[in-house]
Amino acid sequence: MSSRILCAAFGLALVLAPTGQAAAHCFVGARFFPATLVTDDPCVADEMSLPTLSFSSANPSGRENDVGVDFAKRITENFGITVGTTWTFVRPPANDATLGTSASGFQNLDTAFQYQVLKDAQHEFALLAGLVVEWGSTGAAGVGAPPWSTLQPTVYFGKGFGDLPDNLGLIRAFAITGQVGYQVPTTSFDLTNQVPISQNLAYGASLQFSFPYLKSNVIDLELPNFINHLIPIVEAQFLSPVANNDGNPWITTGTVNPGVIWVGDYFQVGVEAIIPINRASGTNIGAIAQLHFYLDDIFPNSIGRPLIGSAPPPQKPFGD
Amino acid sequence: MRKTLLVFVPLLLSGAAAHAHAFLDHANPRVGSTVRSAPSEVTLWFTQKLEPAFSSAQVRDSSGARVDQGARVDGMQIHVPVKALSPGTYRVRWKVLSVDTHTTEGNFTFRVGQ
Numbered sequence: 001m002s003s004r005i006l007c008a009a010f011g012l013a014l015v016l017a018p019t020g021q022a023a024a025h026c027f028v029g030a031r032f033f034p035a036t037l038v039t040d041d042p043c044v045a046d047e048m049s050l051p052t053l054s055f056s057s058a059n060p061s062g063r064e065n066d067v068g069v070d071f072a073k074r075i076t077e078n079f080g081i082t083v084g085t086t087w088t089f090v091r092p093p094a095n096d097a098t099l100g101t102s103a104s105g106f107q108n109l110d111t112a113f114q115y116q117v118l119k120d121a122q123h124e125f126a127l128l129a130g131l132v133v134e135w136g137s138t139g140a141a142g143v144g145a146p147p148w149s150t151l152q153p154t155v156y157f158g159k160g161f162g163d164l165p166d167n168l169g170l171i172r173a174f175a176i177t178g179q180v181g182y183q184v185p186t187t188s189f190d191l192t193n194q195v196p197i198s199q200n201l202a203y204g205a206s207l208q209f210s211f212p213y214l215k216s217n218v219i220d221l222e223l224p225n226f227i228n229h230l231i232p233i234v235e236a237q238f239l240s241p242v243a244n245n246d247g248n249p250w251i252t253t254g255t256v257n258p259g260v261i262w263v264g265d266y267f268q269v270g271v272e273a274i275i276p277i278n279r280a281s282g283t284n285i286g287a288i289a290q291l292h293f294y295l296d297d298i299f300p301n302s303i304g305r306p307l308i309g310s311a312p313p314p315q316k317p318f319g320d
Numbered sequence: 321m322r323k324t325l326l327v328f329v330p331l332l333l334s335g336a337a338a339h340a341h342a343f344l345d346h347a348n349p350r351v352g353s354t355v356r357s358a359p360s361e362v363t364l365w366f367t368q369k370l371e372p373a374f375s376s377a378q379v380r381d382s383s384g385a386r387v388d389q390g391a392r393v394d395g396m397q398i399h400v401p402v403k404a405l406s407p408g409t410y411r412v413r414w415k416v417l418s419v420d421t422h423t424t425e426g427n428f429t430f431r432v433g434q
Contacts, residue, residue: 027423030426166409215344215346218352220352222350300422317374317376317415317425
Protein backbone atom coordinates (compact mmCIF):
# COMPACT_ATOMS: atom_id res chain seq x y z
CA MET A 1 0.00 0.00 0.00
CA SER A 2 2.70 2.44 1.04
CA SER A 3 4.69 1.69 -2.10
CA ARG A 4 1.62 2.59 -4.19
CA ILE A 5 1.33 5.90 -2.37
CA LEU A 6 5.02 6.55 -2.92
CA CYS A 7 4.68 5.73 -6.61
CA ALA A 8 1.67 8.03 -6.91
CA ALA A 9 3.50 10.83 -5.12
CA PHE A 10 6.53 10.35 -7.35
CA GLY A 11 4.33 10.44 -10.44
CA LEU A 12 2.59 13.58 -9.24
CA ALA A 13 5.94 15.20 -8.52
CA LEU A 14 7.08 14.36 -12.04
CA VAL A 15 3.96 15.90 -13.51
CA LEU A 16 4.25 19.06 -11.45
CA ALA A 17 8.00 19.50 -11.78
CA PRO A 18 8.87 22.29 -14.20
CA THR A 19 11.47 21.71 -16.91
CA GLY A 20 12.11 25.33 -17.72
CA GLN A 21 10.77 28.83 -18.03
CA ALA A 22 7.49 29.65 -19.66
CA ALA A 23 7.79 29.26 -23.38
CA ALA A 24 4.41 27.63 -24.07
CA HIS A 25 4.02 26.70 -27.69
CA CYS A 26 6.88 24.70 -28.95
CA PHE A 27 10.03 26.77 -28.35
CA VAL A 28 13.18 24.83 -27.54
CA GLY A 29 16.09 27.22 -27.21
CA ALA A 30 16.25 29.25 -30.40
CA ARG A 31 14.09 26.72 -32.26
CA PHE A 32 10.37 26.99 -32.80
CA PHE A 33 8.62 23.79 -33.85
CA PRO A 34 5.31 24.68 -35.50
CA ALA A 35 2.18 22.62 -34.96
CA THR A 36 2.32 19.99 -37.68
CA LEU A 37 -0.81 18.91 -39.53
CA VAL A 38 -0.82 15.10 -39.58
CA THR A 39 1.74 14.29 -36.89
CA ASP A 40 2.16 16.02 -33.53
CA ASP A 41 4.78 18.51 -32.41
CA PRO A 42 6.96 17.48 -29.44
CA CYS A 43 5.57 19.88 -26.84
CA VAL A 44 2.63 20.32 -24.53
CA ALA A 45 0.94 23.63 -25.20
CA ASP A 46 -2.22 25.70 -25.03
CA GLU A 47 -3.34 25.59 -28.64
CA MET A 48 -6.36 25.05 -30.80
CA SER A 49 -6.73 23.89 -34.38
CA LEU A 50 -9.95 25.29 -35.75
CA PRO A 51 -10.57 23.99 -38.30
CA THR A 52 -8.50 21.29 -39.95
CA LEU A 53 -9.96 20.58 -43.39
CA SER A 54 -8.94 17.64 -45.52
CA PHE A 55 -9.98 16.14 -48.83
CA SER A 56 -8.60 12.73 -49.56
CA SER A 57 -9.09 9.34 -51.11
CA ALA A 58 -8.39 7.50 -47.88
CA ASN A 59 -11.34 5.34 -48.81
CA PRO A 60 -9.69 3.55 -51.78
CA SER A 61 -12.76 3.45 -54.01
CA GLY A 62 -14.22 6.83 -53.18
CA ARG A 63 -13.46 10.07 -51.40
CA GLU A 64 -13.47 11.45 -47.90
CA ASN A 65 -13.84 15.01 -46.60
CA ASP A 66 -13.01 15.82 -42.99
CA VAL A 67 -13.50 18.82 -40.73
CA GLY A 68 -11.55 18.51 -37.50
CA VAL A 69 -11.13 20.46 -34.29
CA ASP A 70 -8.39 19.98 -31.67
CA PHE A 71 -8.02 21.73 -28.34
CA ALA A 72 -4.83 21.31 -26.33
CA LYS A 73 -4.61 22.49 -22.72
CA ARG A 74 -1.76 22.39 -20.25
CA ILE A 75 -2.87 21.12 -16.86
CA THR A 76 0.54 21.82 -15.37
CA GLU A 77 3.60 23.35 -16.99
CA ASN A 78 4.62 19.93 -18.34
CA PHE A 79 1.43 17.91 -18.51
CA GLY A 80 -1.29 18.55 -21.04
CA ILE A 81 -4.43 17.04 -22.48
CA THR A 82 -5.60 17.30 -26.08
CA VAL A 83 -9.17 16.61 -27.14
CA GLY A 84 -10.05 16.27 -30.78
CA THR A 85 -12.94 15.31 -32.95
CA THR A 86 -13.53 15.09 -36.68
CA TRP A 87 -16.68 15.29 -38.76
CA THR A 88 -16.43 13.11 -41.86
CA PHE A 89 -18.26 12.84 -45.13
CA VAL A 90 -17.38 9.65 -46.98
CA ARG A 91 -18.55 8.12 -50.24
CA PRO A 92 -19.25 5.22 -50.34
CA PRO A 93 -19.95 4.52 -46.65
CA ALA A 94 -17.13 2.89 -44.75
CA ASN A 95 -19.52 0.41 -43.21
CA ASP A 96 -21.36 -2.15 -45.40
CA ALA A 97 -24.36 -2.03 -43.10
CA THR A 98 -24.92 1.67 -43.83
CA LEU A 99 -27.55 2.32 -46.46
CA GLY A 100 -27.09 4.87 -49.23
CA THR A 101 -24.20 5.98 -51.42
CA SER A 102 -22.53 8.12 -48.78
CA ALA A 103 -22.36 8.64 -45.05
CA SER A 104 -21.48 11.47 -42.71
CA GLY A 105 -20.96 11.88 -39.01
CA PHE A 106 -18.32 12.23 -36.33
CA GLN A 107 -15.33 10.01 -35.96
CA ASN A 108 -14.58 8.67 -32.50
CA LEU A 109 -13.45 11.21 -29.93
CA ASP A 110 -9.67 11.36 -29.49
CA THR A 111 -7.88 12.31 -26.31
CA ALA A 112 -4.13 12.59 -25.77
CA PHE A 113 -2.48 12.77 -22.36
CA GLN A 114 1.05 14.09 -22.79
CA TYR A 115 4.02 14.79 -20.55
CA GLN A 116 7.01 16.95 -21.48
CA VAL A 117 9.97 14.75 -20.62
CA LEU A 118 12.77 16.99 -21.84
CA LYS A 119 13.57 20.30 -23.46
CA ASP A 120 17.27 20.74 -24.21
CA ALA A 121 17.65 24.34 -25.34
CA GLN A 122 21.30 24.09 -26.37
CA HIS A 123 20.69 21.15 -28.68
CA GLU A 124 17.18 22.20 -29.73
CA PHE A 125 15.90 18.81 -28.64
CA ALA A 126 12.47 18.03 -27.18
CA LEU A 127 11.03 14.76 -25.96
CA LEU A 128 7.39 14.11 -25.17
CA ALA A 129 5.61 10.98 -23.94
CA GLY A 130 1.91 10.42 -24.25
CA LEU A 131 -1.06 8.12 -24.29
CA VAL A 132 -3.53 8.64 -27.13
CA VAL A 133 -6.99 7.21 -26.56
CA GLU A 134 -9.62 6.80 -29.25
CA TRP A 135 -12.91 6.33 -27.43
CA GLY A 136 -14.97 3.57 -29.07
CA SER A 137 -18.66 4.02 -29.93
CA THR A 138 -18.45 7.81 -29.71
CA GLY A 139 -18.56 8.19 -33.50
CA ALA A 140 -20.70 7.04 -36.41
CA ALA A 141 -20.20 3.54 -37.79
CA GLY A 142 -21.01 4.73 -41.32
CA VAL A 143 -17.84 6.84 -41.47
CA GLY A 144 -15.68 4.04 -40.12
CA ALA A 145 -15.65 4.84 -36.40
CA PRO A 146 -15.16 1.50 -34.65
CA PRO A 147 -17.18 0.45 -31.58
CA TRP A 148 -14.00 -0.47 -29.70
CA SER A 149 -11.48 1.88 -28.10
CA THR A 150 -7.81 2.06 -28.93
CA LEU A 151 -4.95 2.87 -26.58
CA GLN A 152 -1.75 4.18 -28.13
CA PRO A 153 1.32 4.88 -26.00
CA THR A 154 3.40 7.27 -28.07
CA VAL A 155 6.79 8.93 -27.92
CA TYR A 156 7.36 12.21 -29.76
CA PHE A 157 10.62 14.02 -30.43
CA GLY A 158 11.92 17.12 -32.15
CA LYS A 159 15.47 18.06 -33.07
CA GLY A 160 16.71 21.28 -34.62
CA PHE A 161 20.01 21.37 -36.46
CA GLY A 162 21.01 24.78 -35.17
CA ASP A 163 23.76 23.31 -33.00
CA LEU A 164 25.69 22.14 -36.07
CA PRO A 165 28.88 24.05 -36.96
CA ASP A 166 28.36 27.52 -38.41
CA ASN A 167 30.06 26.60 -41.67
CA LEU A 168 27.16 24.28 -42.51
CA GLY A 169 25.10 27.38 -43.16
CA LEU A 170 21.59 26.74 -44.40
CA ILE A 171 21.48 23.18 -43.03
CA ARG A 172 21.23 24.69 -39.54
CA ALA A 173 17.76 25.99 -40.38
CA PHE A 174 16.43 22.43 -40.79
CA ALA A 175 14.69 20.44 -38.07
CA ILE A 176 13.04 17.05 -37.79
CA THR A 177 10.21 15.82 -35.64
CA GLY A 178 8.87 12.32 -35.24
CA GLN A 179 6.58 10.06 -33.29
CA VAL A 180 6.23 6.34 -32.71
CA GLY A 181 3.20 4.75 -31.12
CA TYR A 182 1.78 1.30 -30.58
CA GLN A 183 -1.97 0.90 -31.07
CA VAL A 184 -3.69 -1.62 -28.83
CA PRO A 185 -7.44 -2.07 -29.38
CA THR A 186 -9.53 -2.91 -26.35
CA THR A 187 -11.10 -5.79 -28.28
CA SER A 188 -9.14 -8.41 -30.19
CA PHE A 189 -11.86 -9.66 -32.55
CA ASP A 190 -14.38 -7.83 -34.73
CA LEU A 191 -17.54 -9.94 -34.37
CA THR A 192 -19.38 -8.02 -37.12
CA ASN A 193 -16.82 -8.66 -39.84
CA GLN A 194 -15.42 -11.85 -38.29
CA VAL A 195 -11.81 -10.66 -38.46
CA PRO A 196 -9.16 -10.03 -35.81
CA ILE A 197 -8.47 -6.42 -34.87
CA SER A 198 -4.79 -5.85 -35.44
CA GLN A 199 -2.32 -4.15 -33.16
CA ASN A 200 -0.46 -1.52 -35.18
CA LEU A 201 2.69 0.50 -35.13
CA ALA A 202 1.71 4.12 -35.84
CA TYR A 203 4.66 6.28 -36.77
CA GLY A 204 5.45 9.46 -38.60
CA ALA A 205 7.97 12.23 -39.04
CA SER A 206 8.47 15.66 -40.49
CA LEU A 207 11.39 17.46 -42.11
CA GLN A 208 11.06 21.21 -41.91
CA PHE A 209 13.06 24.21 -43.08
CA SER A 210 12.50 27.32 -40.99
CA PHE A 211 12.85 30.68 -42.72
CA PRO A 212 12.22 32.42 -39.36
CA TYR A 213 15.16 30.49 -37.90
CA LEU A 214 17.30 31.24 -40.96
CA LYS A 215 16.68 34.96 -40.62
CA SER A 216 17.21 35.18 -36.86
CA ASN A 217 20.01 32.69 -36.27
CA VAL A 218 21.88 31.88 -39.48
CA ILE A 219 21.78 34.63 -42.10
CA ASP A 220 19.42 37.49 -42.81
CA LEU A 221 19.03 37.40 -46.58
CA GLU A 222 16.60 40.35 -46.47
CA LEU A 223 13.89 38.23 -48.01
CA PRO A 224 10.32 39.57 -48.23
CA ASN A 225 8.56 39.55 -44.89
CA PHE A 226 6.04 36.95 -46.03
CA ILE A 227 8.84 34.50 -46.91
CA ASN A 228 10.45 35.04 -43.51
CA HIS A 229 7.30 33.60 -41.88
CA LEU A 230 7.29 30.37 -43.90
CA ILE A 231 8.30 26.87 -42.85
CA PRO A 232 8.27 24.49 -45.84
CA ILE A 233 7.67 21.00 -44.56
CA VAL A 234 7.33 17.38 -45.59
CA GLU A 235 5.37 15.16 -43.24
CA ALA A 236 4.85 11.43 -43.48
CA GLN A 237 2.64 9.10 -41.46
CA PHE A 238 2.42 5.31 -41.56
CA LEU A 239 0.44 2.48 -39.99
CA SER A 240 1.83 -1.04 -39.96
CA PRO A 241 0.02 -4.08 -38.53
CA VAL A 242 2.35 -5.96 -36.23
CA ALA A 243 0.21 -8.42 -34.26
CA ASN A 244 -3.18 -10.17 -34.20
CA ASN A 245 -3.66 -9.63 -37.91
CA ASP A 246 -4.20 -13.16 -39.23
CA GLY A 247 -6.59 -13.13 -42.16
CA ASN A 248 -5.99 -9.44 -42.88
CA PRO A 249 -3.40 -8.11 -45.36
CA TRP A 250 -0.06 -7.24 -43.75
CA ILE A 251 0.19 -3.96 -45.62
CA THR A 252 1.66 -0.72 -44.36
CA THR A 253 -0.52 2.25 -45.22
CA GLY A 254 0.39 5.89 -45.06
CA THR A 255 0.79 9.21 -46.77
CA VAL A 256 3.57 11.65 -47.58
CA ASN A 257 2.52 15.28 -47.17
CA PRO A 258 4.62 18.07 -48.66
CA GLY A 259 3.43 21.56 -47.84
CA VAL A 260 4.15 24.82 -46.09
CA ILE A 261 3.23 26.50 -42.80
CA TRP A 262 2.96 30.27 -42.41
CA VAL A 263 3.75 31.27 -38.83
CA GLY A 264 2.37 34.47 -37.33
CA ASP A 265 2.40 35.94 -33.84
CA TYR A 266 -0.94 34.52 -32.75
CA PHE A 267 -1.78 31.82 -35.27
CA GLN A 268 -0.41 29.76 -38.09
CA VAL A 269 -1.85 28.49 -41.35
CA GLY A 270 -0.70 25.23 -42.89
CA VAL A 271 -1.43 23.63 -46.25
CA GLU A 272 -0.19 20.23 -47.40
CA ALA A 273 -0.82 17.75 -50.19
CA ILE A 274 -1.75 14.21 -49.18
CA ILE A 275 0.05 11.63 -51.32
CA PRO A 276 -0.87 7.98 -50.63
CA ILE A 277 2.13 5.63 -50.54
CA ASN A 278 0.18 2.74 -52.13
CA ARG A 279 -3.30 1.83 -53.37
CA ALA A 280 -4.28 0.55 -49.95
CA SER A 281 -3.68 4.08 -48.67
CA GLY A 282 -5.71 5.84 -51.36
CA THR A 283 -5.94 6.34 -55.07
CA ASN A 284 -5.65 10.09 -55.54
CA ILE A 285 -3.76 13.05 -54.18
CA GLY A 286 -5.67 14.92 -51.50
CA ALA A 287 -5.09 18.09 -49.52
CA ILE A 288 -5.19 19.26 -45.92
CA ALA A 289 -5.34 22.80 -44.53
CA GLN A 290 -5.32 23.99 -40.95
CA LEU A 291 -5.83 27.22 -39.03
CA HIS A 292 -4.09 26.91 -35.69
CA PHE A 293 -4.24 29.37 -32.77
CA TYR A 294 -1.58 29.94 -30.09
CA LEU A 295 -3.78 30.34 -27.02
CA ASP A 296 -0.83 31.15 -24.77
CA ASP A 297 -0.21 34.28 -26.82
CA ILE A 298 -3.84 35.22 -27.36
CA PHE A 299 -4.89 34.68 -23.74
CA PRO A 300 -1.61 34.80 -21.77
CA ASN A 301 -3.34 35.45 -18.44
CA SER A 302 -6.26 33.02 -18.65
CA ILE A 303 -6.71 29.89 -20.79
CA GLY A 304 -3.18 30.32 -22.16
CA ARG A 305 -1.67 29.36 -18.81
CA PRO A 306 -1.45 25.98 -17.05
CA LEU A 307 -4.44 25.21 -14.83
CA ILE A 308 -2.28 24.15 -11.89
CA GLY A 309 0.95 25.67 -10.71
CA SER A 310 2.90 28.38 -12.40
CA ALA A 311 6.04 28.73 -14.40
CA PRO A 312 9.28 29.34 -12.51
CA PRO A 313 9.98 33.04 -11.98
CA PRO A 314 11.99 34.61 -14.79
CA GLN A 315 15.75 34.37 -14.46
CA LYS A 316 18.35 36.99 -15.21
CA PRO A 317 19.64 36.23 -18.70
CA PHE A 318 23.09 34.62 -18.72
CA GLY A 319 23.05 34.67 -14.92
CA ASP A 320 23.97 38.37 -14.91
CA MET B 321 -17.68 26.75 -34.56
CA ARG B 322 -19.06 30.02 -35.89
CA LYS B 323 -19.48 31.36 -32.34
CA THR B 324 -15.88 30.48 -31.52
CA LEU B 325 -14.63 32.30 -34.59
CA LEU B 326 -16.73 35.31 -33.62
CA VAL B 327 -14.80 35.40 -30.34
CA PHE B 328 -11.36 34.91 -31.88
CA VAL B 329 -11.35 37.06 -34.96
CA PRO B 330 -12.08 40.44 -33.31
CA LEU B 331 -9.53 39.66 -30.62
CA LEU B 332 -6.88 38.81 -33.18
CA LEU B 333 -7.63 41.91 -35.19
CA SER B 334 -7.56 44.20 -32.17
CA GLY B 335 -4.56 42.62 -30.47
CA ALA B 336 -5.72 44.54 -27.40
CA ALA B 337 -5.22 41.89 -24.75
CA ALA B 338 -2.63 39.79 -26.49
CA HIS B 339 1.15 39.97 -26.56
CA ALA B 340 3.12 37.45 -28.53
CA HIS B 341 6.56 36.00 -28.08
CA ALA B 342 9.36 38.42 -28.91
CA PHE B 343 11.25 37.39 -32.06
CA LEU B 344 14.41 38.99 -33.38
CA ASP B 345 13.20 41.10 -36.28
CA HIS B 346 16.59 42.26 -37.49
CA ALA B 347 19.99 43.31 -36.24
CA ASN B 348 22.84 45.65 -37.04
CA PRO B 349 25.25 44.23 -38.12
CA ARG B 350 22.86 41.91 -39.96
CA VAL B 351 22.60 38.26 -38.93
CA GLY B 352 25.31 36.27 -40.69
CA SER B 353 26.78 39.32 -42.43
CA THR B 354 30.33 40.51 -42.99
CA VAL B 355 31.07 44.18 -42.32
CA ARG B 356 34.17 46.02 -43.52
CA SER B 357 34.55 48.32 -40.55
CA ALA B 358 34.09 47.32 -36.95
CA PRO B 359 30.81 48.53 -35.40
CA SER B 360 30.88 50.33 -32.08
CA GLU B 361 27.55 48.82 -31.11
CA VAL B 362 25.39 45.81 -31.94
CA THR B 363 21.71 46.67 -32.08
CA LEU B 364 18.89 44.13 -31.97
CA TRP B 365 15.30 44.92 -32.95
CA PHE B 366 12.52 42.67 -31.61
CA THR B 367 8.90 42.19 -32.56
CA GLN B 368 7.55 42.87 -29.05
CA LYS B 369 8.30 45.16 -26.17
CA LEU B 370 10.83 43.66 -23.75
CA GLU B 371 11.09 43.47 -19.98
CA PRO B 372 14.42 45.28 -19.34
CA ALA B 373 15.24 43.42 -16.13
CA PHE B 374 15.07 40.03 -17.80
CA SER B 375 16.35 40.76 -21.30
CA SER B 376 19.93 41.01 -22.40
CA ALA B 377 22.52 40.19 -25.04
CA GLN B 378 26.20 39.39 -25.12
CA VAL B 379 28.86 39.51 -27.82
CA ARG B 380 31.81 37.14 -27.75
CA ASP B 381 34.79 36.65 -30.04
CA SER B 382 35.84 33.34 -31.58
CA SER B 383 37.76 32.37 -28.44
CA GLY B 384 34.67 32.90 -26.30
CA ALA B 385 35.87 36.10 -24.63
CA ARG B 386 33.26 38.78 -24.10
CA VAL B 387 33.79 41.91 -26.15
CA ASP B 388 30.61 43.74 -25.17
CA GLN B 389 30.34 46.48 -22.58
CA GLY B 390 26.95 45.54 -21.19
CA ALA B 391 23.54 45.84 -22.80
CA ARG B 392 20.78 48.42 -22.62
CA VAL B 393 17.15 47.55 -23.28
CA ASP B 394 15.02 50.27 -24.81
CA GLY B 395 11.46 49.24 -25.62
CA MET B 396 11.73 46.75 -28.46
CA GLN B 397 15.49 47.18 -28.88
CA ILE B 398 18.66 46.04 -27.20
CA HIS B 399 21.79 48.13 -27.64
CA VAL B 400 25.09 46.38 -26.97
CA PRO B 401 28.17 48.64 -27.09
CA VAL B 402 31.29 46.68 -27.97
CA LYS B 403 35.01 47.21 -27.55
CA ALA B 404 37.17 47.93 -30.58
CA LEU B 405 36.69 44.79 -32.65
CA SER B 406 39.58 43.33 -34.60
CA PRO B 407 38.93 41.34 -37.78
CA GLY B 408 37.26 38.05 -36.95
CA THR B 409 34.00 36.28 -36.23
CA TYR B 410 31.76 37.35 -33.36
CA ARG B 411 28.77 35.61 -31.83
CA VAL B 412 25.80 37.51 -30.45
CA ARG B 413 23.65 35.67 -27.90
CA TRP B 414 20.37 37.14 -26.76
CA LYS B 415 17.72 36.08 -24.33
CA VAL B 416 14.63 38.16 -23.75
CA LEU B 417 11.40 38.21 -21.82
CA SER B 418 8.49 39.82 -23.59
CA VAL B 419 5.93 41.73 -21.60
CA ASP B 420 3.57 38.71 -21.55
CA THR B 421 6.25 36.71 -19.62
CA HIS B 422 7.28 34.49 -22.53
CA THR B 423 11.00 33.93 -22.95
CA THR B 424 12.78 33.52 -26.26
CA GLU B 425 16.43 33.25 -27.11
CA GLY B 426 18.77 32.96 -30.05
CA ASN B 427 22.24 33.56 -31.32
CA PHE B 428 23.98 34.50 -34.54
CA THR B 429 27.37 35.45 -35.85
CA PHE B 430 28.76 38.32 -37.89
CA ARG B 431 32.22 38.88 -39.25
CA VAL B 432 34.42 41.95 -39.26
CA GLY B 433 36.78 42.74 -42.09
CA GLN B 434 37.20 39.32 -43.66
